[in-house]
Amino acid sequence: MADSAYTDAVPLLPQSALVLRQGRTWLLLLLLAVLLGLLLRSGILQLPLLKDLLTWSPALLLGMLANIQISVLAIAIGTLAGLFIGVLQLSSVRLVRLAARGYVQLFRNAPMLILIYFSTYVFPFELHISSHYVSFPDWIKVTLGLALPASANVAEIFRGAMLSIPAPQWEAASSLAFRRTQLLRWIILPQCLRRMLPSWMNLYSTITMGTALASLVGVHDLLDTAQIASTTVNRVDFTVAIYFTTLLLFFIYCYPISRFTHYLERKYAFI
Amino acid sequence: MMDAWLSKIVAACKGIGLNYDFLLAADERAAFLHGLLVTLQLSLACIVLSLLAGFLLATLLVSQRRWLAFGARVFVELTRNTPTLVQLYCAFLVLNMLITQALSSSVGNPLTPFIWVVLVISLHKGAFHAESLRAGIEAVPAVTLEAAASLGFSRRRQLWLVQLPLALRFALPSLINNLVDLVKMTSVASAIAVGDVTYQSIMIWTQRDNVLELMLLMLFFFGVLTYAVNLAGRWLEQNLRMPGYGR
Amino acid sequence: MPLSEVRPDAGNVLVELRDVHLAFGRTAVLKGINLQVRRGQAVSIIGPSGSGKSTILRCITGLLKPQSGDIFLDGTDVRALKSEAELIGLRKRVGFVFQQYNLFPHLTVLENLVIAPTRILGQDLASARSNAHALLERVKLGGKAHAYPGQLSGGQQQRVAIARALAMQPELILFDEVTSALDPETVGEVLTVIGELVQDGMTCVLVTHEMRFAEEVSDEVYFTEAGLIVEHGPAHKIFSHPDSERTRTFLTRALRGEEQGRRQTNSFSPISFDRLKFSV
Numbered sequence: 024m025a026d027s028a029y030t031d032a033v034p035l036l037p038q039s040a041l042v043l044r045q046g047r048t049w050l051l052l053l054l055l056a057v058l059l060g061l062l063l064r065s066g067i068l069q070l071p072l073l074k075d076l077l078t079w080s081p082a083l084l085l086g087m088l089a090n091i092q093i094s095v096l097a098i099a100i101g102t103l104a105g106l107f108i109g110v111l112q113l114s115s116v117r118l119v120r121l122a123a124r125g126y127v128q129l130f131r132n133a134p135m136l137i138l139i140y141f142s143t144y145v146f147p148f149e150l151h152i153s154s155h156y157v158s159f160p161d162w163i164k165v166t167l168g169l170a171l172p173a174s175a176n177v178a179e180i181f182r183g184a185m186l187s188i189p190a191p192q193w194e195a196a197s198s199l200a201f202r203r204t205q206l207l208r209w210i211i212l213p214q215c216l217r218r219m220l221p222s223w224m225n226l227y228s229t230i231t232m233g234t235a236l237a238s239l240v241g242v243h244d245l246l247d248t249a250q251i252a253s254t255t256v257n258r259v260d261f262t263v264a265i266y267f268t269t270l271l272l273f274f275i276y277c278y279p280i281s282r283f284t285h286y287l288e289r290k291y292a293f294i
Numbered sequence: 295m296m297d298a299w300l301s302k303i304v305a306a307c308k309g310i311g312l313n314y315d316f317l318l319a320a321d322e323r324a325a326f327l328h329g330l331l332v333t334l335q336l337s338l339a340c341i342v343l344s345l346l347a348g349f350l351l352a353t354l355l356v357s358q359r360r361w362l363a364f365g366a367r368v369f370v371e372l373t374r375n376t377p378t379l380v381q382l383y384c385a386f387l388v389l390n391m392l393i394t395q396a397l398s399s400s401v402g403n404p405l406t407p408f409i410w411v412v413l414v415i416s417l418h419k420g421a422f423h424a425e426s427l428r429a430g431i432e433a434v435p436a437v438t439l440e441a442a443a444s445l446g447f448s449r450r451r452q453l454w455l456v457q458l459p460l461a462l463r464f465a466l467p468s469l470i471n472n473l474v475d476l477v478k479m480t481s482v483a484s485a486i487a488v489g490d491v492t493y494q495s496i497m498i499w500t501q502r503d504n505v506l507e508l509m510l511l512m513l514f515f516f517g518v519l520t521y522a523v524n525l526a527g528r529w530l531e532q533n534l535r536m537p538g539y540g541r
Numbered sequence: 542m543p544l545s546e547v548r549p550d551a552g553n554v555l556v557e558l559r560d561v562h563l564a565f566g567r568t569a570v571l572k573g574i575n576l577q578v579r580r581g582q583a584v585s586i587i588g589p590s591g592s593g594k595s596t597i598l599r600c601i602t603g604l605l606k607p608q609s610g611d612i613f614l615d616g617t618d619v620r621a622l623k624s625e626a627e628l629i630g631l632r633k634r635v636g637f638v639f640q641q642y643n644l645f646p647h648l649t650v651l652e653n654l655v656i657a658p659t660r661i662l663g664q665d666l667a668s669a670r671s672n673a674h675a676l677l678e679r680v681k682l683g684g685k686a687h688a689y690p691g692q693l694s695g696g697q698q699q700r701v702a703i704a705r706a707l708a709m710q711p712e713l714i715l716f717d718e719v720t721s722a723l724d725p726e727t728v729g730e731v732l733t734v735i736g737e738l739v740q741d742g743m744t745c746v747l748v749t750h751e752m753r754f755a756e757e758v759s760d761e762v763y764f765t766e767a768g769l770i771v772e773h774g775p776a777h778k779i780f781s782h783p784d785s786e787r788t789r790t791f792l793t794r795a796l797r798g799e800e801q802g803r804r805q806t807n808s809f810s811p812i813s814f815d816r817l818k819f820s821v
Contacts, residue, residue, distance in 0.1 A: 128517075129513065129517075132474070132478070132513075132516055132517050132520040132521075133478070133513050133516060133517075134478035134479070134480075134481040134492070134516060135478070136481040136482060136484070136492060137481060137492060137509065137512055137513070137516075140492075140496070140505070140509075141505065141506075141509050144499070144505040145505065145506065228375070232375075232376065232377035232378070233377070234377075235377035235379045235380055236377075236379055236482070238379070239379075239485055246377075246379065246380060246383070250383075253387075259391070259392075259395075262387070262388060262391070263388050263392070266380070266383055266384045266387065266388050267384060267388070269380055269383075270372075270376050270380050270381070270384055273375070273376045273377055273380060274371075274372060274375050274376050277375035277376065278371060278375045280375075281371070281374065281375055435641075435642040437639050437640070437641060437642045437643070438642045438643070438644075438645065438646075440599075440604060440637075440639065441637070441639055441642075441643045441644075441702075442645075443604060443632065444602055444604065444632055444635070444636070444637035444639075445632070445637075445657040445661065445705070445706075445709060446629045446632045446633045446657060446661040446709070447629075447657070447660075447661065448625055448626075448629060449625065451660065455645075455656065455660070456645055459647045460646070460647055463647065534647075536646045536647050536689055536691055537688075537689040537691055537692050538689055538690070538691025538692035538693075539646050539689070539690075539691040
């Protein structure tokens with residue numbers, strides 16, 4: 024990494040610009056707001072466009088809520104399943120280990136879209152529980168479809184975190200007469216979980232962006248709402264605005280997660 | 295002769311409950327194979343272009359000109375934190391429409407959906423590559439760069455002759471990961487009706503209702519593709535090895 | 542044979558620093574440095590860690606820019622050089638050998654030696670290669686031309702680094718604690734090479750913790766502490782009967798081996814690119 028003592032005098036080494044920390048970002052946003060105001064006043068930017076956007080914004084936010092709901096549930100299920108599979112990979116029974124590896128390989132190499140289609144078609148339209156018909160809504164199917172790659176990736180992150188724990192830790196704990204399960208529970212797992220955190224947050228970001236695919240199977244998420252809005256209003260400028268608004272909404276949700284992940288990475292860099 | 299062989303396989307699969315009849319219909323089989331080809335083309339085009347974009351963006355990210363670095367960073371953060379599908383729609387449904395409107399009716403819009411998919415995915419993955427390369431560039435020891443400077447290397451030479459070669463080696467595992475993701479990402483092409491394997495499969499299973507069978511085929515195909523990318527990655531790692539490094 | 546007497550063929554002033562002040566942010570590192578190096582001389586800069594010795598070297602070659610003061614290289618005002626091209630012109634005349642991570646790890650030893658003469662000086666590849674082989678013989682590493690830096694020991698790497706600096710045919714070579722990071726066994730082989738260089742008449746400025754070597758090889762010695770030159774003079778005087786009390790204290794401790802010199806650990810570690818492996 025750059026030795027900070029030298030960059031003060033003559034900047035010899037590369038710098039990476041941190042966006043929101045710099046004052047100029049806020050200046051840019053302020054300029055943008057002023058520009059928007061000027062455009063509104065001059066009549067170039069038609070008010071109906073903003074009126075329409077505002078009319079549709081509750082629907083958009085509801086759609087966004089659907090995406091968030093799916094992503095949170097998918098990562099929750101995926102993490103639990105993934106940790107379970109991760110532990111299975113450490114099993115002393117060879118067959119179990121192989122099966123776990125196979126699961127991980129399968130669902131890591133499969134495109135998310137295909138898994139979503141799969142879960143949508145494979146699961147029935149409704150469930151028959153005793154004499155009741157419980158509808159199996161589309162969004163739950165998508166959630167399960169996303170939980171599959173989530174679990175496989177969590178298992179992989181877990182494996183990576185395990186491998187990064189130095190061998191002396193295992194030896195030291197064994198020499199203190201810990202049994203294998205105790206060793207795992209008290210020494211290894213806590214350290215593992217800390218190391219897994221940045222990658223896990225990365226995974227959550229990926230899953231959240233994957234929820235946009237739900238629109239292709241008929242779930243009324245943000246993207247689907249945007250498409251409906253676009254065809255309803257049926258105006259070119261509105262179409263442009265609504266799609267870029269969708270982009271912005273996803274960005275507003277995912278960017279803070281990304282920054283937090285960076286913060287975590289730096290914090291836990293040398294554990 | 296090929297058909298007889300194929301019939302035997304299809305029959306065998308039927309024995310275990312899998313319906314692969316579509317393979318016996320010449321048109322559907324051809325469509326599926328074409329889909330495989332399109333996916334391959336998409337993957338190759340995107341791999342090449344995304345790596346180029348990644349390198350370019352990485353040099354912009356570490357540029358000494360603040361405005362270039364800032365602009366590159368804004369672009370990278372925007373593309374990394376928004377879904378590919380949304381970017382694809384913005385590009386295809388919005389930009390493409392605007393371009394078609396702007397061009398006169400005699401000059402048609404030369405940009406096909408295929409091209410849009412390649413552009414969007416390459417830029418999207420290029421941003422990820424750029425991040426990996428940037429981390430690699432910054433991992434080059436400061437002293438090695440000072441040594442280059444003291445030999446008379448200009449900053450540009452330091453970047454191209456020292457930082458980038460080393461960054462490439464450091465970032466290689468990450469880049470290969472990104473490329474595997476890229477191959478999987480090509481399936482979103484089906485959303486704008488580019489005839490890749492996903493799209494063709496959807497067409498077939500809406501007729502024949504054999505989702506599971508097609509799923510297995512696609513999973514197998516993508517498994518082979520990603521394996522090939524990983525293999526290429528490992529070969530590169532071997533060839534770019536710096537003997538004795540990291541002792 | 543000690544070289545500590547001032548050599549009669551020591552020529553005009555090659556490097557001159559006048560009242561140089563340098564601060565990193567709010568920390569003052571150099572607080573008024575006056576230094577002179579004549580052509581053909583070997584000058585050592587000694588002192589405790591953090592006294593600004595390495596900073597002085599970096600100022601001479603324009604890697605760092607002081608806030609005030611003058612730096613002249615053979616009459617050229619270093620501080621007046623603005624463009625990168627001018628700085629490069631300066632750096633072609635000054636060789637620099639660092640403490641660690643000198644060499645380019647992705648190139649072989651031969652490629653390391655040849656890259657700068659061909660790209661910067663515009664030499665043709667064949668003559669650059671033959672020069673490189675000659676230099677490798679000179680530092681006694683003739684057989685290692687096709688090895689990678691990672692396959693060499695620290696001492697061998699430093700000798701290659703010296704050869705690489707020599708390949709640019711500089712007028713002056715700066716050595717920045719080049720043996721501080723080495724195992725004691727390999728220190729000797731590097732010092733031998735430096736000693737031979739000095740004997741051949743190369744102008745050298747050494748920042749070093751090897752006191753006995755400095756005494757043996759230098760013409761002039763500067764003792765720095767906390768950013769100031771406490772004392773300077775001919776080597777035989779400084780090492781045997783220095784004027785200043787602080788110099789005496791430092792030398793006693795150093796020669797007793799207590800002041801080993803901190804081993805600088807560069808912040809690069811293999812962990813940084815291992816972590817890149819799971820970017821899910």
